[in-house]
Amino acid sequence: MSAGLRRRSVLGDPGKRSGPMMTPMVDVVLVILIFFMASTTIAGYEWFLQAGVEAESEGESAPEEALFDLPAAIIEVDLVSGEDGAVFVYGVSGDHGMTIDQAVGLIEGMELGESAALRVGLGAGDGVSMGDVMRVHDAWHGRGVKVVMRTGR
Numbered sequence: 001m002s003a004g005l006r007r008r009s010v011l012g013d014p015g016k017r018s019g020p021m022m023t024p025m026v027d028v029v030l031v032i033l034i035f036f037m038a039s040t041t042i043a044g045y046e047w048f049l050q051a052g053v054e055a056e057s058e059g060e061s062a063p064e065e066a067l068f069d070l071p072a073a074i075i076e077v078d079l080v081s082g083e084d085g086a087v088f089v090y091g092v093s094g095d096h097g098m099t100i101d102q103a104v105g106l107i108e109g110m111e112l113g114e115s116a117a118l119r120v121g122l123g124a125g126d127g128v129s130m131g132d133v134m135r136v137h138d139a140w141h142g143r144g145v146k147v148v149m150r151t152g153r
């Protein structure tokens with residue numbers, strides 16, 4: 001028999017192997033290192049952009065006017081055809097419907113003040129004629145309000 005084929009015991013030769021095996025631990029550490037390197041972000045030039053806001057000096061106070069514009073107010077107006085063929089306008093004055101003549105009269109009599117920040121979403125249901133839609137549209141547009149056409153509800 002040759003010496004390479006005999007049975008060996010781990011406890012029989014303590015001088016050859018002492019301490020833990022480092023190869024699996026190095027593999028795990030490299031995998032963790034690669035994971036952390038891949039998951040971090042690189043601080044590019046966009047992280048160091050300067051803000052375009054002027055710094056306040058100690059003697060200055062904030063201006064009295066608003067610093068930011070508010071979004072435009074949107075009024076949702078719907079034209080709905082009734083069972084008898086009459087068209088009703090909802091959204092001009094509360095939740096109740098009114099005829100087109102009443103709605104146009106109410107719109108023309110409104111005190112809007114600064115209407116640049118006001119938008120109207122105008123929608124029409126099935127059975128409403130284009131002439132009725134245009135009467136309501138022209139009433140708002142004549143007051144300087146921007147009208148956006150949308151689908152009816």
